Amino acid sequence: xxELVENLKEIGLNSYEAKVYLSLLKKxxxxxxxxxxxxxxxxxxAYDTLKAxxxxxxxxxxxxxxxxxxPIKPKELTKRYRRKITSTLDFLDKKxxxxxxxxxxxxxxxxxxLSIKDKIVEIIKSAKKEIFIEIWSQxxxxxxxDLFDAYNRGLDIKIxxxxxxNCNFGTVFRHYNGREIEHVLGGKMIFMTADNQEGLFGKIExxxxxxxxxxxxxxxxxxxxxxxxxxxxxxxxxxxxxxxEQLKYFYGAGLKRLKDKVLGGTDFYKVH
Numbered sequence: 001x002x003e004l005v006e007n008l009k010e011i012g013l014n015s016y017e018a019k020v021y022l023s024l025l026k027k028x029x030x031x032x033x034x035x036x037x038x039x040x041x042x043x044x045x046a047y048d049t050l051k052a053x054x055x056x057x058x059x060x061x062x063x064x065x066x067x068x069x070x071p072i073k074p075k076e077l078t079k080r081y082r083r084k085i086t087s088t089l090d091f092l093d094k095k096x097x098x099x100x101x102x103x104x105x106x107x108x109x110x111x112x113x114l115s116i117k118d119k120i121v122e123i124i125k126s127a128k129k130e131i132f133i134e135i136w137s138q139x140x141x142x143x144x145x146d147l148f149d150a151y152n153r154g155l156d157i158k159i160x161x162x163x164x165x166n167c168n169f170g171t172v173f174r175h176y177n178g179r180e181i182e183h184v185l186g187g188k189m190i191f192m193t194a195d196n197q198e199g200l201f202g203k204i205e206x207x208x209x210x211x212x213x214x215x216x217x218x219x220x221x222x223x224x225x226x227x228x229x230x231x232x233x234x235x236x237x238x239x240x241x242x243x244x245e246q247l248k249y250f251y252g253a254g255l256k257r258l259k260d261k262v263l264g265g266t267d268f269y270k271v272h
Contacts, residue, residue, distance in 0.1 A: 007170045011081045016041055016049040021058060021071055027165050029068035105219040116204055120192065121146050127194035130156040134191040136178070137165035137202055160233050162188070173237040189213065191230050205233035 008018035016039075023038035032037065036046035037087040050069050053059040058077065062068045071077075110119050124131060124146045131150060135143070140161065148169055151157045157170030161177030175181075182188055199222055202214030217223065240247060251258040260263060 003097040011085070016045055017053055018056075019052060020049045021077075022045065024059060024069060024071040025074065028070045029062060031066045031068055033066075035069065105217055106156040107215060107217040107219055107222060109213055110200075110202075110216050111211050111213045113204075113212055116202075116212055117142060119214075119216055120200065122189075123149050123192065123194050123198055123200060126198075127155055129195045130158070132158045132191075132193045132227055132232060134160040134162070134175070134189070134230050136162045136188045136190075137205075139188070139190060140165050140167070158230070158234065160191075160230060160237065173234045174241075175233065175237060176240055187212075191226055193223050193230070196220075196227065201226050201229075248252060 004022055005015060005018040008021065009015060013021065019039040019041060020035055023035055027034070027038060032047045032050055037048060037072060039046065041049070050059060050061075053071075054061055054069070057072070059069045059071050062070075087255065110116050116133040120143060124143065127150055131147065133147075139217060140147075140159070144167075145161075151169040159167060159170055159172045160175055161167070161172060162175045162181070164174065185203070186206065187203040189202070190204040191201045193199040197220075198216075198218050200214050200216045202212075204212055206212050215222075247255065
C-alpha cells in the first residue's frame with residue numbers, strides 16, 4: 001500500500017488523495033465517513049479530499065443521501081495521467097532548449113601559473129575544429145606538444161608569435177611589436193580561442209611580481225572579440241610583411257601617422 005501511495009504522489013496526488021483513492025478502490029460506493037475509516041484519516045480531511053478528487057474528476061459523487069463516492073477505474077486514471085505527462089514532456093522538449101537563449105555564459109578569472117597552464121591544456125585537448133592562439137616562445141614550448149597533437153587530430157592551428165620560435169605545424173605569424181607590448185603592459189600576454197566556443201586572454205607572466213591572471217569564458221560575444229583581435233593582428237602582420245615600404249611611405253615608421261590618426265597622439269597603452 002505504501003508503495004502505491006508513493007507512486008500516486010509521483011503523478012501529482014498528495015498523500016491524503018492517494019489514500020482516499022486506494023480506499024475507494026477497495027470499497028465503493030462509500031460515504032465520507034466510511035472513507036475516513038478505510039483510509040485512516042480524520043473525517044474532516046476525508047471530505048475535503050473527496051471534494052478535491054471530485055473536482056479533478058478522479059471520483060464521482062451520487063445524488064443520494066447520504067452522498068456516496070465512486071472512483072474512476074485504474075486504467076482510466078493511468079491513461080489520463082500518461083497523456084498529461086506525455087503532453088508535459090513534449091512541451092518541455094520543445095521549450096527548454098530555448099531557455100539557453102536567455103542564459104549568459106559566465107566570465108571567470110583563472111589565477112596562478114599552474115592553474116592557467118592547466119586551463120590552456122584543457123582547452124587545447126577538448127578542441128574539435130580549430131585553435132587560434134597569440135603566444136610567447138617560452139609558453140609555446142610548454143604547450144607545443146599538446147598543440148602538435150591537436151594539429152595531428154586534424155585541427156586548424158593558427159599561431160601568432162610575439163617573438164621568434166620554431167614551429168613546423170599550423171600557420172604561424174610573427175608579431176612585429178611584441179617587446180613594446182610587453183614593456184608597456186608590464187608582462188606577457190596570451191590570447192586564444194577554440195572552436196568559436198571558448199576563449200582565454202590575460203597576462204600569463206607579470207613583471208610586477210603579481211600573480212598571473214587570465215580571463216576564461218564560453219560567452220560567445222567575448223570569444224568572438226578575442227578571435228577578432230587575433231585575426232586582425234594576423235591581417236596587420238601579413239600586410240606589414242608584404243608591403244613594408246608602402247606602409248612606411250603612407251604611415252611613417254612604426255605606423256606613426258596611422259596611430260596619431262586613430263589615437264589622436266595619445267599613448268594607447270599608457271592610459272591602461
